Amino acid sequence: xxxxxxxxxxxxxxxEAKVSVFDRSFLMADGVYEVTSVLGGKLIxxxxxxxxxxxxxxxxDMEKPEAFDELLEIHRKLVELNDxxxxxxxxxxxxGSAGDRDFAFPDPELVKPTLVLFTQNKPGLADSPAAxxxxxxxxxxxxxxxxxxxxxxxxxxxxxxxxMAKKAGCDDAWMVxxxxxxxxxxxxxxxxxxxxxxTRHLSTDILHGITRAAVLRFAxxxxxxxxxxxxxxxxxxxxxxxxxxxxxxxxxxxVEIDGKPLGDGxxxxxxxxxxxxxxxxxxxxAI
Ligand code: PMP
Numbered sequence: 045x046x047x048x049x050x051x052x053x054x055x056x057x058x059x060e061a062k063v064s065v066f067d068r069s070f071l072m073a074d075g076v077y078e079v080t081s082v083l084g085g086k087l088i089x090x091x092x093x094x095x096x097x098x099x100x101x102x103x104x105d106m107e108k109p110e111a112f113d114e115l116l117e118i119h120r121k122l123v124e125l126n127d128x129x130x131x132x133x134x135x136x137x138x139x140g141s142a143g144d145r146d147f148a149f150p151d152p153e154l155v156k157p158t159l160v161l162f163t164q165n166k167p168g169l170a171d172s173p174a175a176x177x178x179x180x181x182x183x184x185x186x187x188x189x190x191x192x193x194x195x196x197x198x199x200x201x202x203x204x205x206x207x208m209a210k211k212a213g214c215d216d217a218w219m220v221x222x223x224x225x226x227x228x229x230x231x232x233x234x235x236x237x238x239x240x241x242x243t244r245h246l247s248t249d250i251l252h253g254i255t256r257a258a259v260l261r262f263a264x265x266x267x268x269x270x271x272x273x274x275x276x277x278x279x280x281x282x283x284x285x286x287x288x289x290x291x292x293x294x295x296x297x298x299v300e301i302d303g304k305p306l307g308d309g310x311x312x313x314x315x316x317x318x319x320x321x322x323x324x325x326x327x328x329x330a331i
């Protein structure tokens with residue numbers, strides 16, 4: 045089945061959707077994005093993603109795409125057209141194409157944003173074998189720009205980080221700045237010590253994960269103790285367990301950091317419980 049994608053108001057077969065070579069996301073990484081998961085044909089945490097998208101656009105003085113208020117409808121239509129039971133919807137807004145290359149932002153009255161959405165079909169997304177086995181991570185230096193709270197398409201360093209992890213026989217990397225873990229290449233990072241869940245506090249140093257917000261809320265509702273502060277790789281290696289969260293991995297246990305197994309080397313009970321709670325509760329309110 046050919047995938048149907050959305051581009052600036054049109055639903056098109058993927059090979060017919062064309063964006064200008066002058067588009068600023070292509071030339072300047074001048075674009076923002078969101079990834080929303082689909083379980084059972086329904087959108088998980090959609091409103092959180094929409095609110096963060098609006099914030100990213102505001103922070104970059106980027107116009108909202110004309111179809112902003114129709115985004116729920118567009119997501120749902122793509123799920124239907126592509127027959128997605130479980131999967132992901134990728135959304136990208138760029139500052140558009142001024143028909144040439146220029147560092148200065150184009151006049152928003154003349155140049156409209158480019159809005160693209162496409163689906164990724166992932167049957168059984170919530171039953172991934174990785175969640176049962178847990179993932180292995182390495183630590184790398186965090187050399188990204190200083191506004192990681194904005195979800196831009198500048199994903200070169202996260203891509204390089206994933207390649208470094210792959211080369212080391214691992215699944216992902218946690219980034220470290222000034223001695224402390226910031227976050228994973230495409231996820232938020234957590235450790236658990238003595239039953240307490242520890243994750244870095246929100247600031248411009250990390251992306252404010254939509255899954256993070258939901259998971260911390262569920263953890264507190266379940267009377268689990270949560271501490272939002274920075275931690276080191278050494279502290280993580282000495283923790284009882286660790287995990288990551290993101291819209292595509294939900295809650296994923298980490299079983300090894302820089303070659304050192306955590307606890308007994310199996311996924312931790314807090315991570316597995318939070319994964320179950322997150323999936324159950326999110327499915328209930330999926331739209
Ligand atoms: N941090 C980074 C750097 C990310 O790329 C992501 C995934 N987009 C996250 C955290 C997790 O955010 P969310 O839970 O909203 O997917």
